[in-house]
Amino acid sequence: MTLLELHDARVFADELLEQVLRLPVLKALDLGSPQGFDRASTLLAARLRRSAAPLEVDAVREAVAVLDVDWKQTTAAQRRRLVSEALSAAGRSTSLIPRRIQVPLGDAATAVVSATRTHSRQVQELAIGARFNALDRRVARHIVNAQGLFVRDEYGRRLEAIGAEARRVVAAGLERGLGRDDIAADLTAAARAALVERAPFYWEVVASSFIGQGRSFAQVSSYAEAGIHRYRIEAVLDERTTHICRYLHGKTFSVADALRKFDEVARLENPEDIKQALPWVRERLDGGRLMLTGAGVAIAEVTRSAMGVRDDVGEFRPQLPEGRLGDAGIGFPPFHGLCRTTTLALS
Numbered sequence: 001m002t003l004l005e006l007h008d009a010r011v012f013a014d015e016l017l018e019q020v021l022r023l024p025v026l027k028a029l030d031l032g033s034p035q036g037f038d039r040a041s042t043l044l045a046a047r048l049r050r051s052a053a054p055l056e057v058d059a060v061r062e063a064v065a066v067l068d069v070d071w072k073q074t075t076a077a078q079r080r081r082l083v084s085e086a087l088s089a090a091g092r093s094t095s096l097i098p099r100r101i102q103v104p105l106g107d108a109a110t111a112v113v114s115a116t117r118t119h120s121r122q123v124q125e126l127a128i129g130a131r132f133n134a135l136d137r138r139v140a141r142h143i144v145n146a147q148g149l150f151v152r153d154e155y156g157r158r159l160e161a162i163g164a165e166a167r168r169v170v171a172a173g174l175e176r177g178l179g180r181d182d183i184a185a186d187l188t189a190a191a192r193a194a195l196v197e198r199a200p201f202y203w204e205v206v207a208s209s210f211i212g213q214g215r216s217f218a219q220v221s222s223y224a225e226a227g228i229h230r231y232r233i234e235a236v237l238d239e240r241t242t243h244i245c246r247y248l249h250g251k252t253f254s255v256a257d258a259l260r261k262f263d264e265v266a267r268l269e270n271p272e273d274i275k276q277a278l279p280w281v282r283e284r285l286d287g288g289r290l291m292l293t294g295a296g297v298a299i300a301e302v303t304r305s306a307m308g309v310r311d312d313v314g315e316f317r318p319q320l321p322e323g324r325l326g327d328a329g330i331g332f333p334p335f336h337g338l339c340r341t342t343t344l345a346l347s
Helices: 003-019 034-067 076-094 102-122 134-176 180-197 199-225 243-248 255-266 271-277
Strands: 230-234 252-254 281-286 289-294 297-304 315-318 342-345
Touching (some): 034 076, 034 102, 034 180, 034 199, 076 180, 102 199, 134 180, 134 255, 134 271, 180 199, 199 230, 199 342, 243 289, 243 297, 252 255
Antiparallel strands (some): 230 342, 281 289, 289 297
């Protein structure tokens, strides 16, 4: 049996336990370990895919039903109108996805905060109560609401991409002299590529980001309740670790600053504003130099890469003073898609 088959078998077994036996698999996970974090992300991604998949298929079917016409008999104005109508038809299905995923996200939010709180009490030995505090409940509400906004925007972008691709496919098909069936097949393939075939990896990124941010916010809540003033970034230093997580590994931040950042982000309702406040870090080349940037702000230059190496952070030249990292939204994970980095209470 290959590693891929083993992975698929494990996911199937977890889903079977959750769906058929109704066991709270996610709630039993240890988010304090990389393996537990990865498993939680896999399970949540599977639930999100199951919730969204029927609506994605419906969207493709509704769009193609509108676009299945004899294009040779249409004018340019009619073609523009048909594409617009197809996007509206598909949008009626995709608009239901943010609401459909509320239940799995809500379950996951409760599980993540609960697991983080348990880890803080039992492993980090923080003097906190067993029950959720008011901030924990705010954290759970915020990450569910914010993720719904991100998903809504993502499907809006996909529909725009489908519209542009549909216009291209029709124009190219007419130029090549293709018939109705061939153009319909090409349009179906384009719609499926945008709405269905991208879905598996997309939901893995969503799940990982959701769990990572929920864990970080819940950790900050636990630190504040326990009277902790500072915490340290703890990266998983293995072959998969990114440059930014290696760079931030060991750096310390203020709990009070993190609380202020959460209060700022929790008031935001525009996904782009949230991304600006808590940006993911990107890598870009600048005249031969490999730079780490967040929301357009230079964070560090990679002077010696340790990518692919265990237990080695590499070497960097800071571009942003360490004291300003938190202000730039680089104060707690996740720092990028599929980020596994966590935090550790100091004092």
